[in-house]
Structures are given as structure tokens and as C-alpha cells.
Amino acid sequence: MPSTIDDVMPPVPTVDAVNEMIEHLFPGSNNTCEGLGSDFAIAMREVADSELRPGAFISGPSQFGLADAALWYLVFGATGRIEPMALTSELSIRFLRPAQGRVLWARATLDVSGRRNVVGTVRVWCDDREHKPTATAQGTYVLPH
Amino acid sequence: MPSTIDDVMPPVPTVDAVNEMIEHLFPGSNNTCEGLGSDFAIAMREVADSELRPGAFISGPSQFGLADAALWYLVFGATGRIEPMALTSELSIRFLRPAQGRVLWARATLDVSGRRNVVGTVRVWCDDREHKPTATAQGTYVLPH
């Protein structure tokens, strides 16, 4: 009997399943999952006026929050399980240019998925300007045990 | 003629002056400055219910936001100028234990203050438990030029 990819790669949860969990457990969140695979995740957030700084710049903590959300979704894609209790262990972020726009995006890509931890790299941008990132981040999520 | 400390150390802005600027420029902010010196700053935030995760844990991005605010106030204390346009260049944060409480605190201490940058280390805790930090962070602010 042939071995298949299913032997080693768990099925990726659907975007809808992720967003239903968020809505159920975090009804106040503005972040949604817009794409998910075993080695990437895309997060999106419509920016509220209260997140804007003078000059209409999107605040750093808003960008951090979306990068953190993208890594969380990545945990679901990489492990094949929606794990609401996976927790950020550490995250570093660098701000690259002013963030102006109505929609903030973040794409997390997998560095490694282990038994205890998932590590990923995140790019943050505004509207349709993925080639002009406003922030870049890396971080670690720890899995519940 | 004797040299004095005033030759090298600029006067530290008052806590009231910092909070007036925040209220004026960032009317939606819940962060306030509660202490300021040339080498430290203390930030405080009363936690809103919307920042709580299941289990009444204060979210990571809320802690990041207060650590970032404490570093921003530290820039004012270290340079002697209230610089609203000082910007976070990079910040790394480590989460140490669950954050539960009604008031979140952050104390930033100065690592270096240069012509271009201010670097500091931040400890975050809940209520009166400064000896049980919930997060530790380090980061860099870049000064406007």
C-alpha cells in the first residue's frame, strides 16, 4: 500500500472554520483569516479610525496585533488543528515605512513546526501594496500540552 | 565657573505635560504616563473588557501596546523633549506568564540615548505584582531629524 502525503501532513482547517472560531471566542476582534495552508496564513483587518495616529498612520500596536494573528492562524495550518489556546511565546517586529491605508494585511510563512513550538516570519502591508511592506516580524507560538 | 548637571542633562518633562500631549493628539488612547525620569518611564492602562481573552487573560497586543508607550515616554525623559513624532523602529517582546488583572503597568529603563535612537528595556506586570512580570521587552525608538 503506497504511503501518501496524508501520512505526514495533517489536513489544513478551512478559512471558514478559523473565522467561526474567532467570532465565537473573540467576538470583539476585527481580524479575519483570508488564506491558510500548511506553510502560510493570511490575516486581514479593516482599520478603524481609532487606530490612526496623526497623519493617518496606522499605529504600531495595530500592526503587531495583526502580525500576531497571522502567526496564530499559521499554527492552525501547520498543525492541522484549530488551537485557540496556542500562545505567543515571543515576537519581534521591525517597522519599515509609514503605514497608510484602509485595510491592513499580514502574511505569515512557516519557518518550523515542532512538537512544542511553531516559528514563522510575517510581512505586513496596506491595501494592495504587498511589495511595499510596512513591517516585518518573526515569532514563536507555543502549543498547549 | 562650576559645570553643573544642567550642562549635560536636559530637564525631564513633567508627567502632566506628557499626559496633556497624549490627550490632545491621541484622544482615544487609554495609556497614561505615571512616572518619568531621565532614565526610566512608567506607563499604565486600565484594561477594557474587549482586551480580555477567554480565561480573562489580557491579550498580547495590549501588553505590546503598553510596552511601546512606556518606551515612547522614555524618549521624552531621556531627550528632555516631548517628541510626538519619535517612532518605534523595532521592538521584541517575550511573554512570561498569564496576565490577569484590572490594571496593566510597564516600566521602561534606559539602555542608551543617542543622537538618532533611544534603546530601552521594558517590564510589564498586572496590578501590584511588579515582581511577577507578565512580559519583558526591548526596543528602539528613532528620533525625528
Added chain:
Amino acid sequence: MPSTIDDVMPPVPTVDAVNEMIEHLFPGSNNTCEGLGSDFAIAMREVADSELRPGAFISGPSQFGLADAALWYLVFGATGRIEPMALTSELSIRFLRPAQGRVLWARATLDVSGRRNVVGTVRVWCDDREHKPTATAQGTYVLPH
């Protein structure tokens, strides 16, 4: 007269020019540049026995050093100038799995190149196993002024 890419993109120094500078200024270095473009750089190091830890694991500081070198080369590619006095401002590294092998590699990719700073993301691996990174890093170089 049409504008061309040469108007905005400076020419990338050659790998040979980079390695000649290294040999001239840092004769003790074991790191070499093995690839360079305007948005990437590849660094290589033959691992000495003294860098091995028990179990023949390549030490963390050796991996940090090569990641740092790859970012330095990236500065040359992104700015079009060999700048020996560009300095690391900050660097964060995450170790992903044990590093075993004879040759250590690092690939830096550009996040942003500005007037003051260059920010990049780095992947480190052993021998021909680029798909099994042993470390991932991000950091900032500051340009001399």
C-alpha cells in the same frame, strides 16, 4: 530619452569584490560571499572543529555570525556600495533544529533599504539542506553617514 532601471537601481558589486574586501580587512574571517543581488545575499562558512559542541552541533554564535555576515553583504547589494563600516544595529535569531554538517549557509533577503538603514530576513542551514533551516533571523544594519 527613456528612463531605465539604472536610474534607480545602483549596480550590484560583484561577489569577487566583496570577498577581496573581506580578505583585505578581515583576514581572519572564515565567511565568504557566494551570491549577491540587489535584494538578496548568500554567505558561506566551512565549519571548524572548534565551533562544534558535544554531539557535533554547530554553535549558536557561529550561526549568528554567519547570519550577521549575510546581512552585511545584503547592505552592499541593496545600496550598490561596499560599505565596510555599515554596522549591525540589532539582530534577533531563532534556532529551529540542531545544526550538523561541514558547511554552514545563510541567505539574507531584503525587507527594506532606506537612507539610514537596511532591514533583512535571514535563513541559515547546513550543507545542501536549505529546506531544513537550522535558524531564522531578522535584523537591521545602519549605514555610515
Added chain:
Amino acid sequence: MPSTIDDVMPPVPTVDAVNEMIEHLFPGSNNTCEGLGSDFAIAMREVADSELRPGAFISGPSQFGLADAALWYLVFGATGRIEPMALTSELSIRFLRPAQGRVLWARATLDVSGRRNVVGTVRVWCDDREHKPTATAQGTYVLPH
């Protein structure tokens, strides 16, 4: 029977025991432990000429290596056990000013000691200038299980 501090705080290994382990397992290391407690560790290194850059500056990777060593010793002090197989999980470092001198020092202070991880903050300086740090770092060690 009274409870004592020994119920909760394991005895701290001696500096001599740490240095004997280093000499035994890492005979090529130039780092030594110069102080150790349950919440701090001091590491020292006499700088070799090969670690100097043009201008007699101590290289960034040398400073990273000593910061990493100080965190490793801190694991021994915080857990009460000499754990050679404790491994760096992640470390971020910021360089604050040029490092010039013959002896490099690093002091790690404990942020948290948990079942899986130890997190600490590190200050690096040259000779007797602890008040003029050349680098500041934070990082996480993971304990063997």
C-alpha cells in the same frame, strides 16, 4: 517543622563547578563564569586579536556569544542544575556603542524561570565600564526534558 527557603529555591551551583564543566566539555571556549546567583550570572572573556575589527572594535558576534554564555550560566543558577544541554531558543541583541577594550563582560538577570524555559535580559560592556553598555540583549533558553 518550619518550611525554609530550601523548599523552593534550589542551591546555586558554584562558579568553580560551572567553569570545570566548560573546560571539560568546551575546551576551546574563552568564556568563563565570574559570578552566579539564582537570579543573575556574570560571564567574562579576554578578547583575542582575531575578534577585533578595524579600529580595534570587538565584533558583534563575539558580544552575542558572551551574552549567550551569560544566559546559559543563568539557567544553571535559576534551576540549581548544571544543564550543559540547555539550548538557546531565541535571542535578540541591540548594539549600543562601539566596544573597545581587552576584557568583555556580560551580566544576565532573570526575567522568569519556568518548567520548560528560562528568560533573561543581558547587558554587555568592556573592561570596568558597566555604566557604558556596548550591547543589550534578551533571550530564551529551553530546558532538556
